[in-house]
Structure formats: C-alpha cells, structure tokens
Amino acid sequence: MDENELRRRVQEARADLAELIPDAGERARVDSQLGQALNEPPGNAKSALMAALRSHEAIRRWVAADTDRIFSLAGDVTSPVGVLWVCPKKNYTVMRETPPEEPLVCPKDGSVLERYDR
Numbered sequence: 001m002d003e004n005e006l007r008r009r010v011q012e013a014r015a016d017l018a019e020l021i022p023d024a025g026e027r028a029r030v031d032s033q034l035g036q037a038l039n040e041p042p043g044n045a046k047s048a049l050m051a052a053l054r055s056h057e058a059i060r061r062w063v064a065a066d067t068d069r070i071f072s073l074a075g076d077v078t079s080p081v082g083v084l085w086v087c088p089k090k091n092y093t094v095m096r097e098t099p100p101e102e103p104l105v106c107p108k109d110g111s112v113l114e115r116y117d118r
C-alpha cells in the first residue's frame, strides 16, 4: 500500500475519531498524533502514517474491521502477528498465530476460510 493510500486511511480514521474514541482526552492525543503523521513531508511519511494507524487500539480495530483495509494493510500492519485467514466471500477475516488444526469456518456464511498470502 503506498503512502497516498495510507494518508487517505489516516484521514478517514481521523474523520471517524469521535466515534472510534469516546474519551475526549484520549481522542485529542490520538488526533494530534494522526495530525502529525499527516504533516510529514510527502515521500517520507509512510512510517509515521503506519505508526499512526497502529497508535490506538480503536484505530487498529477500525483498520481490521474492514476487509478491504486489512487486505491492503495485511503485509504491513499484521505480518508480525500471524497469518490472516479470509472468507472467500470476503465478509470475514481472522488472524491466527499458529496454524489451525481444523479448517476455519466463516461464522457468517459457513465458508471454509482461505489462508491469505500477499
């Protein structure tokens, strides 16, 4: 995922911040962190933007909640954590640190999840 795309994600997260982080003090802290990342000079902002997207639990959850987002961020945000398994219908994803003993099944439609390799 390139820097422009990351920048857009951070802007989206920032726009949703009131919903994502109810606590005003915490929200202000995260908001300034996101703002700082967005102010990094283009071409050099990627790591700051990545860090911003990982800066708060609620934002990590927001990133993970959307299959498209996790698809495009999988290699960067989640690779140290484990292997991503996705529903072939793309409505569910789950992260596993160890290979499952039995096939993983989508709780929404019962499809067998597929291992996602970038």
Ligand SMILES: [Zn+2]
Binding pocket: 087, 088, 089, 090, 091, 092, 106, 107, 108, 109, 110, 111
């Ligand atoms: Zn599914």
